[in-house]
Amino acid sequence: MAEAQLVAGVELLTTPNNGSYAYRFGMKPKNVTAICIPQPHTNAGGLYLYRNPLRATTPLYLFQLAFASLLTSGCNFILKPFSQVTIVGQIMGGIIGGPSFIGRIDAFADMVFPISIIHLLETLSSFGIMFYLFLLGVKMDYGMIRSSGSKAWLIGFSTYLFPILLTVPVSLILKRYIKMDHELETSVQCLSLLVSSTTFHSVACFLEDLKLLNSELGRLAMSSSMISGGLSYTTLIFAFTARQSQLNGDGFGVWLCIIMSGIAQIIFTRVAIKPILIWMIKQTPEGQPVKEFHHCIIFLLVLGSSLISEITGMHGFFGPMVLGLEVPEGSPLAFTLVDRLDFFFSFVMLPIYFIVCGGRTNLTRVTPHTCLVVELMSLLGFLSKFIGTILPCVFLCDMFLRDAITLSLILNSIGILDIHFYTSANQLKFIDNQCFSVLNTTAMFITGIVSHLVSTLYDPSTRYMADKRRTIQHSSRKLKLRLLVCVHQEEQVPNIINLLEMSNPTRESPIAVYLLHLIELVGRATPLLVAHQPFKHFDHRPTPIINAFRMYERNNLSIVTLQPFTSIAPYATMHNDICTLALDKRASLIILPFHRQWNTDHTKDISKFRSVNLRVLDKAPCSVGIIIDRGAWRVTKSVLGSWSLFRVGVFFIGGADDREAVAYAMRMSEHPNVTVTLVRFLPLQMTINDHDPNERRMDNDMINEFKVSKVGSEKALYKEEMVVDSVCTCSGIRSMENSFDLILVGRRHEENSPMVYGLNDWMDYPELGFLGDILASEDFTGKVSTLVIQQHSWAAGEESSRHSEDSPSRQDSFLPQVSPNGLKGY
CATH class of the missing domain: 1.20.1530.20 (Na+/H+ antiporter like fold)
Structure with a gap:
């Protein structure tokens, strides 16, 4: 009797077949279902x-x-x-x-x-x-x-x-x-x-x-x-x-x-x-x-x-x-x-x-x-x-x-x-x-x-809408400055620690450092955000990156507090941990390393780091700084241990990001080993479309505040550079490439300004803005490090408001309390 069988979606008709007595070797006959298929060739032969x-x-x-x-x-x-x-x-x-x-x-x-x-x-x-x-x-x-x-x-x-x-x-x-x-x-x-x-x-x-x-x-x-x-x-x-x-x-x-x-x-x-x-x-x-x-x-x-x-x-x-x-x-x-x-x-x-x-x-x-x-x-x-x-x-x-x-x-x-x-x-x-x-x-x-x-x-980014303005400019100098520091590799540690030292932690204005060691998620399906033990109880398996920052904390007891975290996540979603931690800890500034690293013999690009930086700039609930390390600070002494003054320069064109850079530089100028020079670039001919009147007024207020509070001492200097166009701006920056150890610049500027007009067509790294891209380009031969700052955006009319940074946040309950042995779940 014929029997239908379905094999991989194809219905085959097979017939039970009894072998003859000669092929049964004396055994009893038995009905079987068989499909006769010719033996295929293994190779085609061409x-x-x-x-x-x-x-x-x-x-x-x-x-x-x-x-x-x-x-x-x-x-x-x-x-x-x-x-x-x-x-x-x-x-x-x-x-x-x-x-x-x-x-x-x-x-x-x-x-x-x-x-x-x-x-x-x-x-x-x-x-x-x-x-x-x-x-x-x-x-x-x-x-x-x-x-x-x-x-x-x-x-x-x-x-x-x-x-x-x-x-x-x-x-x-x-x-x-x-x-x-x-x-x-x-x-x-x-x-x-x-x-x-x-x-x-x-x-x-x-x-x-x-x-x-x-x-x-x-x-x-x-x-x-x-x-x-x-x-x-x-x-x-x-x-x-x-x-x-x-x-x-x-x-x-x-x-x-x-x-x-x-x-x-x-x-x-x-x-x-x-x-x-x-x-x-x-x-x-x-x-x-x-x-x-x-x-x-x-x-x-x-x-x-x-x-x-x-x-x-x-x-x-x-x-x-x-x-x-x-x-x-x-x-x-x-x-x-x-x-x-x-x-x-x-x-x-x-x-x-x-x-x-x-x-x-x-x-x-x-x-x-x-x-x-x-x-x-x-x-x-x-x-x-x-x-x-x-x-x-x-x-x-x-x-x-x-x-x-x-x-x-x-x-x-x-x-x-x-x-x-x-x-x-x-x-x-x-x-x-x-x-x-x-x-x-x-x-x-x-x-x-x-x-x-x-x-x-x-959309997880809607959670990053901070209920207060998180910037250095609007943070009170009488309160603790909260910084979220992100590190991928050990080579990035010395530069960031020097930046923290120049931030001038004092008993009146201490610094809270939230260290986030970023590790790519490979070999597991579950991302982790691990909080490590406080400094007084070392982890059983400390990492060199965490221990380096703990040594910095120990050298600055009572003025620097450290809370280290480790994020193990895919680079595509790593920004979620960064922005969430910045929001929960009420950070005023996120410090990110630039994806390009300069070594003594070669330059290394890690594109995965860049994607993280781009997403953080877009979603961050506070100000963001990208630090460009061209290798100068890896061979010099730290700020505290140096006998010479560290030279910090601020290139100012105008805008909220530049004002944030000046505010950070004003804090650095109070450090006994740091000098600050503010260089303001002004167009030779002011046009009506150069700046919004409100923006120009706030720029002038910030410059006047710097002049009144800082200029006059030996550690602060103000200069003005008159430029005709963007070519003159580039020339002026390159002429000062060896004059500083650290340069602070804002990320965003008005594209129609004659001082930067046309630079947008030549930018290799839009995340750095016009000035930052110049300082990170191959043509720039200086060894100076650069911090590119983007100020946290907020509603109109809130620019001059001051908010307390220590008030409770309704999102504080998000992060679980984690033991050093692993992440505690929800």
């Missing part, structure tokens, strides 16, 4: 032999890799302007390449996805997703579950429990009162669990694509999804194992043995394998890459753990994910694994997985009845997770309704781990092909709609 290259295995597989990558990448490129996350384009690419669209063309399907290579393609896609899930485990930090606060536990548990309590009873009601075929009836109960689940990795990838990973709402979503995702994953493992035992006719004892085997593998991995991983980390010198031999061991451990999972009855992907979880997050081993493997498996092997999933998605075979039931369950799962998240947010956690809605949408996002659950359920016959097709397509639409809504509803 066009010169008049062979079709795609009839051979090797070139065909290479073509499939290229086709899958181009299709998914092309969909992502098209959807990117619409604020869509990566998973939407990947699912779309798989569906387009499957039998629902391009795969419907018989000639294309026979040529690109012939039956003879389908099983090889599925095997290789399984290999790719296995290593991808291993890397997923490497990035995850299950320690977040222990350190999560009560808010995350409430939201996470409610997001897990409420959908199950709603969808499971509804699935039973549907089975009882709605007429269904046998396949749909057996699938609907599993559907209730699949649409109710939440996965941590889906939320992490969703937030990373939308650049919300280390926003306030993003951190809460990560903590909550770790709890709800862990519970959902455990529930699905138990349900899948029980369902598999039921279908095989096994009893409770077999199911219990499988579960106990999985628990035993977790214990074995933690007790026996994790010490090996820690030994590898200890054998790797600091700053050196992990040895190739260790990579081979990791590769074998991944394959071995997958094999053990299959032998014990668990899914083959269970072992690699457990192994990945045991790799210490943020360690050199995790960094190397993610750095070397993530791109290959994410952009080369993973698209094949989505093509295979798309091959199982055949929308042309879906009946309206099945589509209605599955869509009803999907909508119910979405609404139940939405309500289960929003209720504790509003009634127990006192969140704003807009933020609660946004968080509910984020936790409704669907990712590759969800698609993997759908695929596993389909392979184990828990859901049929029609249910899988509708689920896969619905996941694409839900995540697409959610990503657009989240990007529209939530």
